[in-house]
Amino acid sequence: MNEQRKDVLDMLVEGKITAEEAERLLVALERDQSPAASRLEPRPKGRAKYLRLVMEFLEDGESGRLNVRVPLQLLRAGVQLVALIPPRALDRANAELVKAGVPIDLTQLKPAQLEALVEHLDETIVEMEAPDGHLRVFCE
Numbered sequence: 001m002n003e004q005r006k007d008v009l010d011m012l013v014e015g016k017i018t019a020e021e022a023e024r025l026l027v028a029l030e031r032d033q034s035p036a037a038s039r040l041e042p043r044p045k046g047r048a049k050y051l052r053l054v055m056e057f058l059e060d061g062e063s064g065r066l067n068v069r070v071p072l073q074l075l076r077a078g079v080q081l082v083a084l085i086p087p088r089a090l091d092r093a094n095a096e097l098v099k100a101g102v103p104i105d106l107t108q109l110k111p112a113q114l115e116a117l118v119e120h121l122d123e124t125i126v127e128m129e130a131p132d133g134h135l136r137v138f139c140e
Helices: 003-013 019-040 072-082 087-099 111-121
Strands: 050-059 062-071 125-130 133-139
Touching: 003 019, 019 062, 050 072, 062 072, 072 111
Parallel strands: none
Antiparallel strands: 050 062, 050 133, 125 133
């Protein structure tokens, strides 16, 4: 047990803080330590299987966590399925994507490009820290 956690528990035992206050402090300590600990754990080398998005945040004094794991095989299958879509349907889909602010041309999406992207993601970690949360995107 680290020293900070022990201090919080000692204050709880001594009646200096309530159980709810102790819980909030412990959650804040875990949140502060979690990003540093995750940076120290390198992913074992090999082909990445998942794209992960982990977000920890505070909202209205409550802590929350979002943990999304997307199989990269799903992305590969999606790119291959695009080849089966009729050209007119692709044109309409592209137009809707542009309207939604997503400038992706589905007719130009090729499996080789996706593999290059996945290979690059395999070595990339994106992290963002803010006063009210932490975001981490990586492959595993």
